[in-house]
Amino acid sequence: MAAPDEAPPHPARRRDQLDKLCLFDDHWSPRIAPELNDSYVKLLKVKGELLWHRHPEEDEMFLVLRGRLTIRMRDGEDVHLAERGIFVVPRGTEHMPVANEEAQVLLVEKKTTVSTWDVEVEGTGPNPWV
Amino acid sequence: MAAPDEAPPHPARRRDQLDKLCLFDDHWSPRIAPELNDSYVKLLKVKGELLWHRHPEEDEMFLVLRGRLTIRMRDGEDVHLAERGIFVVPRGTEHMPVANEEAQVLLVEKKTTVSTWDVEVEGTGPNPWV
Numbered sequence: 238m239a240a241p242d243e244a245p246p247h248p249a250r251r252r253d254q255l256d257k258l259c260l261f262d263d264h265w266s267p268r269i270a271p272e273l274n275d276s277y278v279k280l281l282k283v284k285g286e287l288l289w290h291r292h293p294e295e296d297e298m299f300l301v302l303r304g305r306l307t308i309r310m311r312d313g314e315d316v317h318l319a320e321r322g323i324f325v326v327p328r329g330t331e332h333m334p335v336a337n338e339e340a341q342v343l344l345v346e347k348k349t350t351v352s353t354w355d356v357e358v359e360g361t362g363p364n365p366w367v
Numbered sequence: 368m369a370a371p372d373e374a375p376p377h378p379a380r381r382r383d384q385l386d387k388l389c390l391f392d393d394h395w396s397p398r399i400a401p402e403l404n405d406s407y408v409k410l411l412k413v414k415g416e417l418l419w420h421r422h423p424e425e426d427e428m429f430l431v432l433r434g435r436l437t438i439r440m441r442d443g444e445d446v447h448l449a450e451r452g453i454f455v456v457p458r459g460t461e462h463m464p465v466a467n468e469e470a471q472v473l474l475v476e477k478k479t480t481v482s483t484w485d486v487e488v489e490g491t492g493p494n495p496w497v
Contacts, residue, residue, distance in 0.1 A: 253446065254453040271455050274406070274426050274477055278455065296404050300430065300473070302451050316383065321432050321451075323384040323473065325401050325408065343430070343453065345475055347404055 254278065255302070257367040258341055267344060267352065268367030279344040280367060283336045291331045295347045298325045304340030309333040384408065385432070387497040388471055397474060397482065398497030409474040410497060413466045421461045425477045428455045434470030439463040 254270045258280050261268060265287055267279035280302075289311060299308060301318045308316040308324055311331035316324050326332045334342075346352075352364065384400040388410055391398060395417055397409035410432075419441060429438060431448045438446040438454055441461035446454050456462050464472075476482075482494065 253448055254455075255451050270453075272426070273428050273455050273475060274458075276404070276406070276475075278428060278453065296402070298403050298408060298475075318383055321385050323400075323408065325384075325403050328404075345403060345406075345428075 254280065258282070258302070260367055264339070267364045269364050270367045272348070273345065275349075276345050276347050277364070279346060279364060281342045281344055282339060283334060283342055284339040286335045287333055289331055289333045291329055292326075292346075292350050293329050295350045296325050296328050297350065298323070298343075298345040299334070300343040300345075302341040302343055304336060304338055306340050306342060307335045309335060384410065388412070388432070390497055394469070397494045399494050400497045402478070403475065405479075406475050406477050407494070409476060409494060411472045411474055412469060413464060413472055414469040416465045417463055419461055419463045421459055422456075422476075422480050423459050425480045426455050426458050427480065428453070428473075428475040429464070430473040430475075432471040432473055434466060434468055436470050436472060437465045439465060 257268065257270045262282065264282050264284045267281045269277045270280050271278055283306065299306065299318065301320055301322045303320060305320075306318045306322070308318070308326065309332060310316065318324055387398065387400045392412065394412050394414045397411040399407045400410050401408055413436065419439075429436065429448065431450050431452045433450060435450070436448045436452070438448070438456065439462060440446065441463075448454055
């Protein structure tokens with residue numbers, strides 16, 4: 238389920254979005270900031286492992302803002318990203334992000350991309366705007 | 368004119384793309400690395416001023432990987448981005464990127480987005496893959 242395609246109730250989305258990482262602390266809970274054509278730019282804090290999952294129809298971009306992130310690939314080598322590291326998980330590719338220590342990550346996903354945790358937990362809503 | 372929608376002739380596009388910034392030095396000449404759904408992720412080195420321009424139909428994302436970037440907005444305040452700074456120029460918004468010192472920038476643009484320099488210089492081809 239994609240997030241609602243409305244602007245957040247403040248003009249901050251038109252400024253530097255990085256500051257918004259200070260506004261939340263929970264892990265594996267992406268915040269939308271901002272929209273980008275038919276995609277959302279999402280800010281995410283991660284620690285530990287997520288789950289093996291894939292997005293059958295959509296590529297997903299990861300960019301590490303702080304810390305380090307490993308993206309395990311079921312059918313290939315792990316991808317190790319340091320700060321500023323960039324990787325696009327091709328559509329249909331089973332993957333699992335892992336961070337031993339907290340990392341701050343930027344995602345770019347299509348608005349139609351269903352996050353793993355939406356699949357795992359029935360009734361989970363869309364990612365909120367930050 | 369959009370870049371050709373083909374993979375580059377090497378598998379590196381599936382690894383960390385950041386290393387590719389070492390492969391070129393020219394300014395204001397984006398390299399595609401990699402594709403992302405109907406968009407391209409582009410790596411760019413900038414120094415000095417570009418030109419006032421707009422993309423009538425498409426939002427454009429800037430993320431500063433190294434250095435500092437100012438995005439002048441014809442109808443609003445300048446946006447000053449430090450390292451990791453993120454900003455999306457809304458479609459139709461006249462803007463001009465400026466960097467006093469060399470900066471390294473990541474762009475996410477739709478494949479259909481026409482770069483300013485393509486407009487300025489007739490016959491200029493699409494951005495190459497790096």
